[in-house]
Amino acid sequence: MSKSGTGKSAALANKQPNLEYYVGLMTGTSMDGIDAALVEFGDEDKSKQIRVVSTHSHAIPETLRTALLDLSLPGRGVAGQDRIDLMGSADAQLGELLADAVNSLLLNASIGSTQITAIGSHGQTIRHRPPGASSESSLPFTLQIGDPNRIAARTGITTVADFRRRDIALGGHGAPLVPAFHRAAFRDAEHHRVIVNIGGISNITCLPAQGPVTGFDTGPGNGLLDAWINRHRGLAYDGGGQWAAGHVPHPGLLAHLKQHEFFNQPPPKSTGREDFNLDWLDRQLENFAAIDAGSVQATLLALTAESIAEAIEKTSTLATEIYICGGGALNTALMDALKTLLAPAKVASTSALGIDPGWVEAAAFAWLARQTLAGLPGSLAEVTGATKAEILGAIYPSAC
Numbered sequence: 001m002s003k004s005g006t007g008k009s010a011a012l013a014n015k016q017p018n019l020e021y022y023v024g025l026m027t028g029t030s031m032d033g034i035d036a037a038l039v040e041f042g043d044e045d046k047s048k049q050i051r052v053v054s055t056h057s058h059a060i061p062e063t064l065r066t067a068l069l070d071l072s073l074p075g076r077g078v079a080g081q082d083r084i085d086l087m088g089s090a091d092a093q094l095g096e097l098l099a100d101a102v103n104s105l106l107l108n109a110s111i112g113s114t115q116i117t118a119i120g121s122h123g124q125t126i127r128h129r130p131p132g133a134s135s136e137s138s139l140p141f142t143l144q145i146g147d148p149n150r151i152a153a154r155t156g157i158t159t160v161a162d163f164r165r166r167d168i169a170l171g172g173h174g175a176p177l178v179p180a181f182h183r184a185a186f187r188d189a190e191h192h193r194v195i196v197n198i199g200g201i202s203n204i205t206c207l208p209a210q211g212p213v214t215g216f217d218t219g220p221g222n223g224l225l226d227a228w229i230n231r232h233r234g235l236a237y238d239g240g241g242q243w244a245a246g247h248v249p250h251p252g253l254l255a256h257l258k259q260h261e262f263f264n265q266p267p268p269k270s271t272g273r274e275d276f277n278l279d280w281l282d283r284q285l286e287n288f289a290a291i292d293a294g295s296v297q298a299t300l301l302a303l304t305a306e307s308i309a310e311a312i313e314k315t316s317t318l319a320t321e322i323y324i325c326g327g328g329a330l331n332t333a334l335m336d337a338l339k340t341l342l343a344p345a346k347v348a349s350t351s352a353l354g355i356d357p358g359w360v361e362a363a364a365f366a367w368l369a370r371q372t373l374a375g376l377p378g379s380l381a382e383v384t385g386a387t388k389a390e391i392l393g394a395i396y397p398s399a400c
Contacts, residue, residue: 019040019041019042020117021040021115022116022119023038023157024037024119024120024365024366025122025146026122026361026362026365027094027123027124027146028200029125029199029200029201029221029273031124031200032060032226032237032327033057033060034059034101035057035358035359036055036101036362038053038105038109039053039366041370050367051354052355052359052363054108055105055358055362056101056105058101058104060094064090064094068094068124071083071086071126072272072273072274073273073277090126090145091146094147095148095149096150098150099151099153100154117373118157118158118395120161120163120370121151121365122144124144126144127141127142128143128174128175128270129274130142130172130173130174131172131173133274140168142164144162146161149396151396152398156398157398158396158397159395160394160396162394163177163372163393166390166391166393167386170388170390171387172386173268173386174270174384175203175270176205176216176217176270176384177364178195178197178203178205179195179213179214179383180213180380181360181363182215182364183205185360185367186353187207188207188321189210190209192208192320193322194319194322195322196308196312196324196328197221197325198308198325198329198331200272201217201220201223201272201273202218202220202307202328203215203218204315206315206316206319212382213380213382213383214267214382215380215383218308218311219260219262219263219276219303219307219311220304222237222304223276224276224277225241225244225300225301225304225331227281228281229243238331240332241334242333243297244298244301244334245333247298248298250296253284253295254303256288257284268382268383268385301331301337305337305338320345321348322338322348323350323352323353324338324350325349325355326357326358329350330357375391377389378392
């Protein structure tokens with residue numbers, strides 16, 4: 001879901017020596033724009049050690065978004081078009097656009113590039129084949145594009161990217177990566193919390209007051225909802241979930257969609273557009289007589305809400321506080337459904353914990369860049385299933 005274009009901050013002319021500034025970049029499964037966040041990190045013993053200082057949303061041109069969507073769906077491609085050329089061009093274009101997003105963010109925040117330690121760029125996932133995924137590949141792999149060489153060259157700032165493949169190399173899923181950041185930013189010594197990130201795909205992080213942190217992808221988030229309303233109403237997303245809220249879910253279709261094998265897989269697990277897309281939905285709808293498009297939207301919302309709630313019920317029965325981030329936090333109908341399904345636990349957005357829900361993922365990749373430069377692990381092996389937690393990402397220096 002889209003966010004406001006710019007969040008402006010006061011200039012950082014009086015930067016404190018014990019503070020560091022990083023930029024996090026995120027596009028996400030929805031591909032609805034680039035999120036750029038300027039994040040301040042303080043000493044570990046400070047109560048407010050992580051603070052989002054300024055934010056900027058940068059549009060992705062429709063031609064590039066179309067190319068990225070084409071690349072992300074297996075078997076797609078325009079007849080006669082060389083897909084390696086398409087990927088190379090999209091990689092370069094997105095790298096330039098990510099650099100533009102950083103430069104716009106810093107301009108709006110009145111801060112120079114020399115004050116930024118590094119950029120953490122997630123890039124755009126165009127294929128995700130984790131362990132156990134059905135594909136023609138003999139080895140698991142994941143692929144993110146958005147050339148970090150161009151980001152570093154155009155901004156003059158050291159850039160860290162390619163965060164997922166080391167975890168895959170160690171037998172993990174390479175996802176989700178945000179739970180380690182959730183632990184750093186949101187863990188509480190007294191309350192058992194769950195953080196729910198609802199982007200194109202949803203994932204949860206279980207944060208017990210004591211003990212290991214766990215997390216995994218739960219299934220669809222906004223991706224199917226956005227794609228369905230775009231097809232039928234020409235809109236990028238269902239604002240506030242109003243279209244879905246005006247209709248009743250189809251019980252038979254909902255039960256049928258929940259038979260997808262992913263929902264019964266034990267964690268660690270991850271998924272993406274390869275599993276949950278309009279082609280898959282169209283195949284499921286073939287099993288039913290014509291269903292009103294609004295009822296399908298309501299069913300998709302119920303699928304997102306129920307798959308999240310059921311995942312929490314299976315793994316975090318002691319949770320008393322559940323905080324939502326990602327674009328799904330702006331979907332009023334979805335939030336209402338989660339509050340009903342998860343009662344009596346408290347359900348709120350991460351704004352209550354000090355970080356706007358729309359900027360948590362971008363902040364997470366700023367944090368991951370900081371971990372990499374410090375030589376510290378950015379992954380949690382108990383989340384991804386890797387043989388060990390590891391330092392993630394490749395470093396692209398700003399200059400020789």
